[in-house]
Amino acid sequence: MSIPFPTSPSFPDSDRSVPRRRRRAGDLSRDGRGRLLAAPPILSYGFRPFFFAGALYAGLAIPVWLWLYFGGHAMPGSFSGLTWHIHEMLFGYLAAVVAGFILTAIPNWTGRLPLSGAPLAVLAGLWLIGRLACAVVANPWAAAGLDLLFPLALMASVWREVIAGRNWKNAPIAAMLTLFALGNAAHHAGNIGLLQSDAGVRLTLGVIAMLIALIGGRIVPSFTRNWLVKAGADRLPASMGRLDRIALLTTALAALFWIAVPDRPVTGGLLLAAGGLIAARLARWQGQSVMREPILAILHIGYAWLAASLALLGLAVLAPAMIPASAALHALTAGAVGTMTLAVMTRASLGHTGRPIEADGWTVAIYAAVTLGALARVAAPFAAGAYGPILVVGGILWSGAFLGFAVRFGPILWGRRATARA
Secondary structure, three states: OOOOOOOOOOOOOOHHHOOOOOOOOOOOOEOOOOOEOOOOHHHOOOHHHHHHHHHHHHHHHHHHHHHHHHHOOOOOOOOOHHHHHHHHHHHHHHHHHHHHHHHHHHHHHHOOOOOOOHHHHHHHHHHHHHHHHHHHOOOHHHHHHHHOHHHHHHHHHHHHHHHHOOOHHHHHHHHHHHHHHHHHHHHHHHHHOOOOOOHHHHHHHHHHHHHHHHHHHHHHHHHHHHHHHHOOOOOOOOOOOHHHHHHHHHHHHHHHHHHHOOOOHHHHHHHHHHHHHHHHHHHOOOHHHOOOOHHHHHHHHHHHHHHHHHHHHHHHHHOOOOOOHHHHHHHHHHHHHHHHHHHHHHHHHHHOOOOOOOOOHHHHHHHHHHHHHHHHHHHHHHOHHHHHHHHHHHHHHHHHHHHHHHHHHHHHHHOOOOOOOO
């Protein structure tokens, strides 16, 4: 069985692994990796502005949503409060993190120059315009047009790099980014009344689940293996094999069925099977051996959230009276997405700025907050009369984790490298 997924590492521990390109004669405006020397540090690499903006936005948007929900307030834009919350969690916070991840991975894929300086500032500006449009522009067509500028520009830049670098093995990642942009458009279309209101949400979440399964399946065992080898361990994570391919194929099928026919028993069965296979895959990566290393343990916890969320989504289809759909959805969003994004953001922010890749006390607190916040959000629908208080506690913890990232890692992202090596 063969699946045409890319196999090379997507995201290096440090930008020292990015191939160096020879500078053209007389080109003194770029360093050895092609970053603009005159650009401020925040615009030297894609992860810097987008990780900071995404974390800050996630930390602020959840309290706003709780204020809207419990206060009965409405946004001045075209979205209802709930629709705005869903849209901004997917296409505001998450889109920013995805952009930072992919823009930083592209030079490693292709050996080409990273996006930096003014072009990166323009892309970040388009993201900000989208957030303002979704919040305050009352005309839904105008809000959609302004918001879609960012995903379309990001999609075009990624495809340009894949094609120019002839890096076809990573074309599936660019294709998934295209589907992410289509999910954004579909969500706007649902708000306008042209499509089912949840069609874009399922498309986007299906794509994100597959991205976590695929990219998480690269970085979790790879980083774990590196750490265990340095520690002299005898047992290492299993290499990519038949079980992994079956798990990815099943997850892809489950996502497709969930997007197209979400209420069918076959969909529930596929989701349950995917959750079990993802869990079996994770069990082969020696996670129990790295629990004392928080910056690695959080990657395993994030991937475990993916397995649990797929299983809960399947149970929500097969036994809706037992498993509320909102609990299953938030296991995927608050749990898998929230945990994996923070895990990658903290690790990459350290490694790509020349700092030791290890979690200090503040970072461990961030990991604890996002985990407890996600658990509370998943538990809230089961709590009957305590739903409101648990929802608030979960929201405070989860958003606090991202605000904590912005405070702790903001100076790192805005500052220069910690080492003299450029």
